[in-house]
Structures are given as C-alpha cells and as structure tokens.
Amino acid sequence: MSELPYLAIVGGGIAGPALALSLKKHHGISSIVYELQPKYDVRGVNITLAPNALRVLQHVGVYDTVRPQGYRYENIHMSNARSQALGTLRQGSPKHYNFSSLRIHRAIVQKALLDELKVQGIPVVFGKKLVQLHEEKEFVELEFADGTTARASFAIGADGVHSRVRDAIMETKTSYSGFMGIIGMGVKRESLHKSASQVPLPNFVFGSRGFVAIMPSSYEGDMVDFFSTMPYPARSREEWNELANDKTKIQEILQQRYGNEWPHFICDMTKDYDKEGLSLLPFFEVPPLERWTSIKRRVILIGDSAHAFTPQGGQGAAMGLEDAETLSHTLSHPDFKSDYVRLLTAWERHRIERLRLVKDFTDLNGRLRTPDTAVIQWLKELLIWGRFKWTGELGNLQWLHGYNAEDIVRFF
Template sequence: MTLSEASSIAIVGGGIAGPALALSLKKHHGIVSTIYELRPEGDDRGVNIALAPNAVRVLQHIGVYDELRVQGYSYEELLVTNAKSQYLGKIWQGSKKRYNYACLRIHRATVQKALLREVKAQGIPIVYGKQLIGLHEGEHTVELRFSDGTKATSNFVVGADGVHSNVRDAIMTTKTDYSGFMGIIGMNLQRDSLHESAKSVMLPNFVFGKTGFVAIMPSDYHGTEVDFFSTMPYPARSREEWEELSSDKSKLQNILQQRFGKEWPQFISNITKEYSKEGLGLYPFFEVPPLDRWTSVSGRVILIGDSAHAFTPQAGQGAAVGLEDAESLSHTMSREGFVSDHMHFLKIWERHRQARLVQVKHVTDINGRLRSPDSPFVQYLKEWLMWGNFKWAGPMGNLEWLFGYSAEDILSLF
C-alpha cells in the first residue's frame, strides 16, 4: 500500500525545505500534504543566499527554477584573493558543463515566495499563524497541538521549522548552541558605486586577510547590484544582548571598520565607511548538535533541514541540504510498502543523509577556520595553503561530490 492511498502528512514550517517537500510529494508522487507555518502570510525576512547546483537541481525538479533564475545572479567562477589583492585562485561554485547548473545568488524571501506560490497553484493547503506547542503520538497517528487551541491529526509529521525547532523539542531533548560565529551583511549596494579599484576585480570575490574575511557578491540578474558580508568569530551573547547589538548599527559599522577599514583593498575599506549603517544586518549562527536520529522513536515524526542539522552557513549549503532532505524524503515516503514498514525505509534515508551531512559539516568547519582572524604568520601560511590547494585540485576543488549530488540517488538504496 502506498502513502497516497492510506495516509496523510503534516509539514510544520513554510520556509524553504517544507514547501519543497510538499511540492516534491505532489509533483513526483501525487501525494498531498498540509503545511502549518508560524509566521503570517507575506513575511519577507531574510538575506541573500547562494544556491549551488545541488540546490538549484531540486528547484528545477519541483518547477520553480525558471522563475527564480531571472530574479537572481547566476555565476560559475568565484575569485579568491587576499587583502593585498593578490590572486589565490578560482573555484567553480557552479558549472553548466559539469553540473548542468550555475550557482544562483538570490534573496531567501524570493525563493520562499516562489515556492509558496507554486504550493498554492498545486492546491496544497497551507495554514499560517500556527505555532506548534505539542505532539502526541498514537499507534497510527500524530496529534498536533497549536497555541491558538486548535488541533490537527496526521499519520506522519515532518518538522521543517528551523534551528529552534518546536517539532524537534517535542520528540527529543537537545540544546541548540551558539557556534562561535556571527555574520554581518549589507545589501542593495550599486556595483558602480564601488571604488574604482573594484572595476579590475572579477566578482563574486572572496577576500581573506589577517583580520578576517569579506565577500562581495552580485545579487541581481544583471549583476548591477551587490551585497557584502563577513562571517567572523565573536563572543557568545544572551538573546537580549544579541538583539541589542543587532539594533546598534553604529556598533556594527565600527566592527567592520576595525577589521577591514585599513590594509584592505580600497573598495572594501570604502564600504565600511560609506555604506549606510542602517542597512547592516547581524546574524549570530546557532548549531544543532549531531543527532543520533532524525525521527521520533515510532518514526511518525521526521526532521529535515535546520531542524535536523543546523550549522553555520560558511559553505553556502544551509538551504541546499534542506532542499536535498526534502526531495530525498519525498522519494522515500512514496515507496511501495512505506506505510507498513516506514521505520525500515526511514532508517535507510536517515543513514544516507547523515553520512552526507558529516562531509558537508567538515567543509563548513574548514571554511570557518580559513575565515577567522590570525597572526600575520599564520595568515601567511593559510594563504599559501589555499593557493597550493587551488593548484593541486584545480577550479573544481574536488567538490564534485558536493555540487553533483542528486536526491534521486536515494532510490538505488531501496
């Protein structure tokens, strides 16, 4: 018996992974789910994100990529230099020849809105303003309880509600930890307003120096608009202290100026002084510790995306691995026999995804180390290592395993 014939699915979270799962279930397998989202309809918070080929491939499969690719900046090569403007290498973050897709820089809210429009077009129910406060698992069903006093019942619940997941909290005890890194970003900067020294630099550009790391990324279709961001180690704060720092735009500007206002390329130093401080955004990065399981004991509650494995975005893979989770899970839940033996299928899916996430996390941690400030000597060694790695691995960077992943590969395991 198949899932579409016997069961219902509730998806908690209407960000990116949740709607992607709903669309994959419907378009690939004819299975209709219901999405419950905490925020109100039309919420457009978020920042620009990079979607590598492994993410774009999922968006193509569920029918929203053609709409999105004309709203973001597509690129293949990324330039890597140091703070003295010395060339360290280039890396292919996308390749139509090798992966069939370029990398796409786009606002997260633009992706979410496109997904939700397609959800609506496919007749998939989505209920806004629903805060999950509890789950009760029975033998064949799960009861969802919401803060407004309402309840819903489903045969399976998928938690796609982010790093501070209420679904995860309902099925296990975990502690979400501050990663030790935060990010500062500025968006909507006109490329032609950059210092003239930027005219001779290929963008996007990752710049590494002894005081940290800065990225300059085109972010609209024609590449005339750019954003800049830096991820950096920063001491832990309470929630109230993070909110206070986030609202203190002068402090954020000072942090950038202290790190990048001197001894950096002029177009970067100028940004720290000239960019309107009111546009700066601060994002502390929280991590979910490695979980032994991504399901409840009964297997009727399943975690995907940041709910299962949140880590810092320093490999540009946060949204991508959530999209991979979504499509691979849809293929898993649609298998003949899933209803009667769902634990067997979910264990195979879980082991497959967890093994991949270990690799992705390793790349993320390496990138975090490279982006951290260091003494001049250590920074000198790091830059030589980066240059040598580009010479040895070439522009593909030995990352074919990362960017070439296809979620349908899960089918070969059943």
C-alpha cells in the same frame, strides 16, 4: 490511517514547501503545511544556491521563476587583502553540474515555493504556533497555540534551528557556534572604488583580520552584497537582538576589522554604506543528532531542524532542499506503509553521513576565514593557492555540487 491527511509539515520556509511540492508533483501524495508567521515572511538576506540546491528547485517546478530574479555565476575568485589572486573555484557549471550557481534573496525563493503550493492546491495555514505534539501508534496529533489540533499519519519538522518539533521528540540544546555574520545588500556596483576593478567578482577576500565576500546579487550584476563571517563572543538571545538593532555598533565592528590595510573598495564600504541596511546574524548550531526521527518513526526532522550549522560553505538551504526531495522519494516508496521503519532508517543514515561530510567542508571554510597572526595567515593563503593548483578549478567538490537527490532509491 488512509482517512487522515498523509503528512503534516510544520514550517513554511524553504525545505517544508519543497517537500510538499515534490510529494504532490512526482508522487501524487497530499500534505498540509503549517507556518508560524501570520503571512508570507519577507525578512531574510541574500543567499547562495549552488547546483545541488537548484537541481531540487527545478524538480519541484520553481527554478524558472527564481532564476531571472538573482545573479547567475560559475566562478568564485579568491584573493588576499593585498588583492593578490589565490585561486578560482568553479562553484557552478552548466557543463559539469547542469546549473550555474545563483545569488538571490531568500524571500524570493520562499515566495516562489509558496506560490507554487497554491497552484498545486496544497494548503498552507499561516499563524499556527505548535505547542505540543503527541505520537500515537497510527497517527500524530499536533496542538497549536490558538487551541486547535490536527492529525496526520506522519509529521515533518521543518521549523528551523529552534525547532519546536525537535523539542517535542528529543532533548537537545542549540548552541552559539562562536561565529556571527554581517551583511550589507544593495550596493551599486558602479559606486565601488576603482580598486574593485583589480579583482573579478564574485570575490572572497582573506586577510589576517578576517574575511570579506563581494558578490553581485541582481540579475544584471549591477548590484552587489558584501558580507563577513567572524568570531564573536557569545550573548543571550536578548543581547543578540539588541546588538542586531544597534546599527551604529555593527558598523563600528566592520570598521575596526576592515577600515584599513584592505583594498580601498572594502574600506570604503565599511565606512560609506548606509548603516541602517546592515544585518547581523549570529550562527547557532544543532548538535549532531543520532537520529532525525522519533522513536516510533512517525515524526521526522529535515533542514535546520535536524542539522543547523554555520553557513560558511554556501550549503545551508541546499541541505534542506536535499532533505526534502530525498524524503519525498522515501515516503512514496511502494512498501512505505508496511516497512516505513526500515526505509526511514536507510534515509536517515544516508543523510546523516552526507551532512557529516558537508559539515567537515564548512568547518574547514570557517577556519580559513578566522583572523590569525600574519604568519598563520600567510600559511592559510598558501594552502588556498596550493589546493587549487592541485585540485583544479572544481576543487574536488563534484561530490557536493553534483549530488542528485533521486539517487536515494539506491539505498533502499
């Protein structure tokens, strides 16, 4: 067992590299990362990293690299379509959480992690498509589409919502959540209509037609994103790809929802933004899993492979990063080799319970963003206003943003 590579990680996005770095830097444990793409993947969109995500990036040594490449902020302001303030959430706070939040492109985070893997001498093999996985008593064998195979003591599935590793160890079926997102990036802040000055940014705007977020995304805050999540009928994967490539249709969807009866700067963006820059993202979900490990416990799932759900709480990447660091402390436990079944079970139970709480939070956000009648919308806005009057600016979310992955050791 000791002659094999200790860990094979399938997936070179964010969670997989973070796991490899945490294992190497804090515990001296070796691993190898296999990535489907033939090279570093520059695709993706801007994402939000809350303090619980940034804490992990600091621990693995890339926070100082990514911090100057995104927009740091503490408060998310909320308003309605009439530009009336509903409340303010302190999502990031050096005082309360040691970090502000960060708006940054996903590819920048991935590149920082991959670059650090190279610095640490952790191998990454690109262009490796997993086709089969065999779990034996003391090792896992991986078969790739190019005909090559590899063995390791343990294998980690960090290969996303449509995980091949997950498919190899259990029968599951991902499903469309009923929501999709549309995002436009790279808008010059100075180009926004003067009505934008009436609301502080970042700002989440709620109305009877749905939800629009306006968020600075550059270090100086002079560039902004706008994005909206909305219910939309299900389609086949081919039909989703066709719609994602139909930029005229995407712009029409935006204009139909937000082309009038909204703040002028939002109406302008739906009409004037270069449609070729629009991205459409259908949200797929992994059904709640009873376990994140194989029966023999030598194959382990993390990130979207284990728990993909709609990213309406700004916690998608964060949950994968938390999985990675908590798992690294589990794998490095002095008794892991002889007692890995018990330790992985404890890790799994802890993470499943936390993800249940996070999904409840995300589902609530989704309901608040869903279009409704004028009366229901008024009640939702009253609920948002009342919540922050009652809970204060931290929104009773210390459990979420203040999470420390190293605390996993208490559950062993």
